[in-house]
Ligand SMILES: *[C@@H]1O[C@H](CO)[C@@H](O)[C@H](O)[C@H]1NC(C)=O
């Protein structure tokens with residue numbers, strides 16, 4: 001998994017004007033006060049730089065979660081409190097999510113690659129490839145988040161299985 005972190009990849013992140021712009025990771029420090037990334041996000045954060053900081057938060061989350069599969073670290077930084085979860089098999093709250101994800105990701109062959117992320121208007125969206133080689137299954141997956149301040153507080157997701165026989169040669173990615 002960590003090998004993927006070494007791969008130079010370009011990710012899509014929405015600009016402040018809502019246009020999609022490309023820039024390489026790691027993301028640069030966004031404007032605003034304090035160290036970056038924060039040890040813990042501030043759910044009461046506001047101000048003129050909030051959207052840029054939410055974009056950078058989503059980028060940091062994506063590297064921690066999808067590339068490094070650091071469930072505890074990514075949740076402690078970006079999901080420290082409220083967690084309203086619309087994922088169909090899940091319960092509510094961050095402890096439920098941490099427990100489920102930690103169990104899921106104990107399979108070392110699992111990977112989350114090819115992610116693109118963008119944020120705007122108080123929401124973030126990530127599209128990625130979710131691979132389970134041990135059961136010969138790959139999904140195209142998406143996660144969506146609602147921000148409160150700089151923290152993620154609400155979550156939606158979906159998956160669609162990739163069979164490899166899709167009609168469209170550019171199916172999903
Ligand atoms: C997906 O990521 C892998 C590296 O993990 C890369 O080799 C491949 O080209 C990527 N595919 C697409 C469609 O971006």
Ligand SMILES: *[C@@H]1O[C@H](CO)[C@@H](O)[C@H](O)[C@H]1NC(C)=O
Nearest residue numbers: 161162163164165166167168
């Ligand atoms: C692809 O394979 C799956 C699983 O065998 C099958 O259900 C599906 O109908 C196939 N799709 C196409 C477009 O052939």
